[in-house]
Amino acid sequence: MPAAYIPALKYHFLTPIYDWFIRLTMPELKVKNRLIQQAELHAGEKILDFGCGTATLTLLIEEQTTDCVIIGLDTDPQIMAIAKKKISQKKSAITLLIYDGKTFPFPDRTFDKVISSWVFQHLTTPQKIASFKEINRVLKSQGELHIADWGKAETKLMRLLFFVVQVFDNFYTTNDNIKGKLPQLIQNRGFQQVEIVGNQSTLFGTLSYFKAVKT
Template sequence: MNTVNRDTVIVKKKEFIPALGYSCLTDWYDLAIKLTMPEKKFRGKLIDELNPGDGETILEFGFGTGQNIILAHQRNNKAALTGIDIDPKVKAIAAHKLNKLGYNIALCLYDGTRFPYANNTFDKVFSSLVFHQLDRATKLACIKEIFRVLKPGGQVVIGDWGKAKNKTTRFSFYLVQMLDGFKTTNDNVNGLLPVFIEQSGFQKVTETGFINTKIGTYSYYKAIK
């Protein structure tokens, strides 16, 4: 049974880039995704890759406005889901959605450094559209934290912007870079995220697929601890 307190808050947070790059735009995040990406397709494939099983303990790193963790729960409500994020504004949005649906899923805020979980806690960790908002050092630190909290044999599933598959998606991705910053997004578009995953100790690192969207190439990565 999931025992994480959904109201756990660590108040001294590391600086972070909000959804859409600016806190004032966070309320428009869900609409922006609907307008610029094939939402049903890319989220559905993310949950397909996650494949939540009965009784599995699953953490979403960067739950955002809650769309993915809701879909994971709807796919299998016998999985024990937990979400972690740094942004209190998105937590309020996600919590409102969960309360409206009557879903009891733990949502935790953390300080942007060490995850508040013991070693070898989760069967799976998944994440979507988070790593392109992190600088290289933070990317590596967060992947190492994911490795730490996964059980041996556990699986990580990451969906995020990857290396553009054609000139059109590379050009359109400049919009994302202007909002979220070139410093944090360059590693993604240069195809380095799977390299960082492997450097953090994971095995069988694989890009399992991608979707070309109006604003870039969204890629799926899986690996095993």
């Protein structure tokens, strides 16, 4: 059985409206396209979308790359059912996999790049640490990790707005984000050149773009 996890929108009964809710409340496509541009994907690369959810980012990656092997990984069977339906409708070559929330089902040094959006806010500190360790393991030497997720608030308004996210998503999973701890947690798992590439103000707070290179 998968390790305990928080579903998208926190509750399973809200999973069917996830795509609709995110489109309505967040600049989803803008964020995910910016993340893809940041990753500078190249033909022939092997790419992992960690916490792929409904596969919106995964499909965008496929649309914007050539001859890449693209895999989406998640722990939630309910949201993956939505992703699989979207993949099927697009007649996509993307592979979607469910894992146990602990060990990724891949050998060491499998991927050139790992990309993730709005995932780590749902993970406890130990889960974040374990995930960064696994990401490091499956990345090739000098492989890159690219993340779009909530970061330290740039203004008092952004801090106030993020309070809504914390009430909804849980304080104990989002505290690392708002306290600006993600870069240090990433670096402690064997990454170098960990940096915040940019920040973006949203309806719910400051969204940060992170980049890290495997040591």
